[in-house]
Amino acid sequence: MPAPTEFLEYVDRNASGFINRLKEAVEIKSVSSDVSRRPDVIKMGEWLEKQLQALGVTTKQVDLGKHEMSGHTLQLPPAILGKIGEDKSKKTVLIYGHYDVQPAKLSDGWNQEPFEFVEKDGLLLGRGSTDDKGPIMGWINVLEAHQKLGKPLPVNLKFVFEGMEEYGSEGLDELVIREAQPGGWIHGVDCVCISDNYWLNTRTPALTYGLRGIDYYGITITGPGQDLHSGLFGRTVHEPMTDLIKLMGSLVDVNGGIKVPGVEELVPPPTEEELQLYHKMDYETADIEAAAGGPVALSQNKIDVLMGRMRYPSLSLHGIEGAFSDPGAKTVIPAKVTGKFSIRLVPPQTPAQVEPLVRAYVEQQFAALNSRNKMTFGSLHSGSPWVADINHWNFRAAHKAVKAVWGIDPDYTREGGSIPVTLTFAESLGVNVLLLPMGRADDGAHSTNEKLDRSNYIEGTKMLGAYLYEVAAESSA
């Protein structure tokens, strides 16, 4: 059952209103990993709840309690639960999204204030435009269209929106597991749809059936009681930076190979059938280099690049907290430094398997340094990888919706990123989970100059609506 023409026309007619809705959302600085921004994250949750209520959604704010961050005890942003429609003859689709965003500063290299929404050259620019406020607004646009048209939705909808996804979704797993129980808010849904990832390129819509997991680590080296003058203390004391740089340098090689013994070995080689999937994908090395903005691909072989992103683990060194990081020349020996890095995990790797391997390796490497400084190792957050069945009706419905709106067949992809709650939904609800991306590979999520193409936002809104009609038409058999 394709989406009715009046719905599609409504979306075109009201595009500018939909863009204003996204502007409002982007301009709320809901950075979940920044202590000083926590009130903005909570404000964003309340803004979102009002939007839902105005469109006839029954909502519930769930207090997820408090947590420790950077030495502060903070209130977690609420989870916003919603439901609309209770028609037993219709399927019920669970929608997930997150209303928090990554940090962003003009000085990171943005061409604009990151939290000032800009529409320019067919792009909708601003932090969160594509990750994940655009897709959330897409769902709200679908609700608005049906309310204004006086049309019932083809399915019942349940919503779970959180405000801590960019900081490890604290508190969410417990909530999902609890509400998935009989009598719970999301018990009995027929499938899950998450729109929080991206096309493989800038041309071809995608359906995503796998995600890498993540384990994000910190190595902290301490020794001196305070920062020291390198002239007065250079070559008299063990310098924490010297130790930390050695440890960070021992984790990964220049070609991305992970040097922690046992981590790569957990991953089986690809099957012939799997390799065929990669051969089929609409992709060239030029795509990754266009998206990355430079000729820096690790391989000129399309399959290597795709598998490096989708089905092999990766280790990235993100930075150092406590060292000199400003412009200029400060002759300091930092007293306490924390190196941040993360490993993206693939099936069958789990944080529980990998974390002890990394800890043991880092401890052994540090012991070998014979430094008199102290080292502590910890995991800041983690999530397991996930893979879904692409032959399920949920994927079939999404395939038809993509074909109907975009006129082409989607790529079937696995994603390099992590949305830990995906696995929690799959396991606690026991239903098929679909990732239905709205944005493109070059949107710059987690990066500078984040954008969502206007066409992806507007056609994407149509696609989300069309998906609901195709789900309604599918036999659940």
Added chain:
Amino acid sequence: MPAPTEFLEYVDRNASGFINRLKEAVEIKSVSSDVSRRPDVIKMGEWLEKQLQALGVTTKQVDLGKHEMSGHTLQLPPAILGKIGEDKSKKTVLIYGHYDVQPAKLSDGWNQEPFEFVEKDGLLLGRGSTDDKGPIMGWINVLEAHQKLGKPLPVNLKFVFEGMEEYGSEGLDELVIREAQPGGWIHGVDCVCISDNYWLNTRTPALTYGLRGIDYYGITITGPGQDLHSGLFGRTVHEPMTDLIKLMGSLVDVNGGIKVPGVEELVPPPTEEELQLYHKMDYETADIEAAAGGPVALSQNKIDVLMGRMRYPSLSLHGIEGAFSDPGAKTVIPAKVTGKFSIRLVPPQTPAQVEPLVRAYVEQQFAALNSRNKMTFGSLHSGSPWVADINHWNFRAAHKAVKAVWGIDPDYTREGGSIPVTLTFAESLGVNVLLLPMGRADDGAHSTNEKLDRSNYIEGTKMLGAYLYEVAAESSA
């Protein structure tokens, strides 16, 4: 000729006024390496000039022109030249100091706002209290005492104060060389006294006859066009941080040994006579660990620690610009990162000798990585090391002044830090240069909670005055 009692008594009687003078100076945020603070540096120079003029000093502001910093073109803070007394029968002493300071943020770990002056438990706390505003105020206190007492100074004085010492003394060398010529402001002085370093410990005053030089470097790695999401791009592209960490890790070993071929080899082994000087020094490993605030000395042997600081080069890794440096967990692949490190040089090393060795080594190490990223290497600032003759009357006068005020003989030390202009004074004026420290080893210059002991400030003011009387008494023969 010891300092007259009335001078010493005036200093004791007016201690609180002297402390207020230091408070005013500390609370001007004259951070020379921070673009946004440049107006405060200039304000500090003007404040200092007014102080000198009020005490009868003839002054001249010298415009040192503009320079490039962090992508901005900035006016350099002025050099403040001063002179008082033109009695041909008296010696003329040139005094140098710098009125700029190192960066400081509460978040670096200060127990107070770094630019709010605090007097507590016999300590004068605040950025710049010991480096170098305390000593400059000491000289001004000496001028005030003689003006108020209606006493002529025992010598003629010339002053050179600059506002860029913490950023490489830009523009100063040219000025000093020019003004040292016949007819120049500082031509014909008999000796130079610089108070911009520290005692070796917290007990024994010191006279310093050597300084390490410095060459401060940056390694910049670029590749991607913008910061990337580690989930989307991890294991698909060459990550600049991975390359940079490998290069930084190849520079120095955990025990402080410099791994750049040829750099250590430039330094001759110590002579027997030299070793005796180190044996005599009032020093224990406990002193360095007390000053460093932790049990992190590279050696338990006093001689090793002293020579590591005074007569061997050191290499310190200061930090990385462009990487993730905030609290929290950001899953970013930084697109452009600059690793900052510096080498402290000792005779006969010079930046001109060492910089090509470091460049060649870094370029060779980077080439060996076979990365598709780009690397650029540069020197941010540099200065040569320096050693003086401790048998000169300038040192003899200072020895007597220390003995008179503190009641003990000073240590004869070489300093690990760098004051590049020292060498410029020595070479352009052809006279003896003395470093006469006011502060202690644990003052925390360039570090958090910088302080100057009240006793070092007040007795130090007496010592500076006494030194001028002893200089006057010395035969220049």
